[in-house]
Amino acid sequence: SRRERTCLALLQQRNTRASLLQIHAFMLRSALETNLNLLTRFITACASIAVAVSDPLAGIHHARRLFDRCPRRSDTFLCNTMLKAHVDSRQFKECVYLYQLLRRDADFVPDNYTFSSLAKACGLSLGYWEGQEIHNHVLKTGFSSNLFASTSLVDMYAKFGLMSCARKLFDEMTERSQVSWTVLVDGYARNGDVDHARKFFDQSPEKDSASYNVMIDAYVKLGDMGSAQSLFDEMPLRNAVSWTTMIDGYCNKGDVDSARLLFDIMPEKN
RNA sequence: UGUAAGCAACCG
Numbered sequence: 001s002r003r004e005r006t007c008l009a010l011l012q013q014r015n016t017r018a019s020l021l022q023i024h025a026f027m028l029r030s031a032l033e034t035n036l037n038l039l040t041r042f043i044t045a046c047a048s049i050a051v052a053v054s055d056p057l058a059g060i061h062h063a064r065r066l067f068d069r070c071p072r073r074s075d076t077f078l079c080n081t082m083l084k085a086h087v088d089s090r091q092f093k094e095c096v097y098l099y100q101l102l103r104r105d106a107d108f109v110p111d112n113y114t115f116s117s118l119a120k121a122c123g124l125s126l127g128y129w130e131g132q133e134i135h136n137h138v139l140k141t142g143f144s145s146n147l148f149a150s151t152s153l154v155d156m157y158a159k160f161g162l163m164s165c166a167r168k169l170f171d172e173m174t175e176r177s178q179v180s181w182t183v184l185v186d187g188y189a190r191n192g193d194v195d196h197a198r199k200f201f202d203q204s205p206e207k208d209s210a211s212y213n214v215m216i217d218a219y220v221k222l223g224d225m226g227s228a229q230s231l232f233d234e235m236p237l238r239n240a241v242s243w244t245t246m247i248d249g250y251c252n253k254g255d256v257d258s259a260r261l262l263f264d265i266m267p268e269k270n
Numbered sequence: 271u272g273u274a275a276g277c278a279a280c281c282g
Contacts, residue, residue, distance in 0.1 A: 008272095037272040044273080053282095080273040113274040120275070152275040182276045213277040220278085245278045270279095 003030040004038065011041045017049055017058055024066075034070055040081045043067060047085035060089040074107035076114070084117045092125035096134075110137070112146040119149070123156035131156050147173075151180045158187025163196075178204070182211045189218035209239045216242065220249035225258075240270045 007030070010023050023042070027033045046063035067073055067082045079102055086095035099118055102108040115138050122131035135153055143149045150173050157166035170176070170184050181204040188197035201207075201215045212235040219228035232238070232246050243266040250259035263269075 035272095040272040075272095077273045082273095084274065111274090116274045148275050150275090155275065158276095177275085179276045184276095186276065208276095210277045215277095217278060239277095241278045243278090244280090248279055251279095 001030075004032060004035060007032060007038050008041065011038070011045050015045050015049055017052060020045060020049065020059070020062070024062075033066070034072065036070075036072060036075055036078055039066060039070060040078050043078075043081050043085050047088040057089065057091075060085060060091060064094075074102070074105050076109055076111055079108060080111070080113040080117065083114065083121075087117050087121050087124070090124075092121040092127065095121040096125075096127065096130045099134075110141060112143045112149045115141075115143055115146075116148045116152040119152035119156040123152075123159035126160060128160055131160065144172075145174050147175050147177055147180070151177065151183060154180060155183040155187070158183060158190070161191055163187055163191050163193065178206055178208050178211060181205075182214050185211065185218075186214040189214060189221075194218050194222065207235075209235065209237050209242055213239075213241050213245055217245050220245055220252075223249075223253060225249055225253060225255070240266070240268060 007023060007027055013019070015023070020042070027038060027042070032038055043063040043066065046059040049059045052058060063082065063085050067078065070078065072078070083095050083098060086092070086098060096118065099114070115134060118134045119131065121127070122134055138144050138149050138153065150169060154166045154169050157163070157169065166184060166187050170180065173180060181200060185197045185201045185204070188194070188200065197215060197218050201211065204211055212231055216228045216231050219225070219231070228246060228249055232242060235242065243262060247259045247262050250256070250262070
């Protein structure tokens, strides 16, 4: 409908808490509050607004109220959106708890999207037991061969510091992306094993800036600016993270001149 | 084209 298209256009914009309240009012007036297309986008918008100091959770609370009120709230896309909204708002426990509620709902069917957000929530909150449960559900539901589901499980175990579990899953993957390799490299680096980090970095079939940034940061954290600089020089495309990682490394070594030189010549500053 | 996984510092 025309009003639906208007809402879609409004939700594409960068919104504020105030503009979202207006859009919500417009949706109510137009009887569009249970339109699944609009509702998923609305919830995503709620989770991505700038947080206000007075009420940082206003957006996510608004999103969850709408979700709970929706008659078709067992819709898989809608549920996945709500789970991710909790993760984006750093409400990891709420994410896992919502999943546990949804499992009691016979109409809810989780998919590979569901499990990647859940694994992320467990990884970021170091929720080991919840993570085990999610891993079991991935196995039971047959999504362990999915690229996103398995990569997020590798990342989850890496964040737990369980590199042998991460590595086992990585080895069992039938398909790997740049993200899968980077997650493993970063895991080894953060757990103090630069040698394995470098080994898998070198074996990565393709490397993007995140692959390099992770390996550079591993050297930076060790104070090995020589190795960091070599990789920085050889990488084809440097982004703001690459430059900031190097600058931070030189600053921590007390080499402010090198840091300042990089700062001055970096093409885009954030 | 209604939904998903990786990297720095800053700020809290």
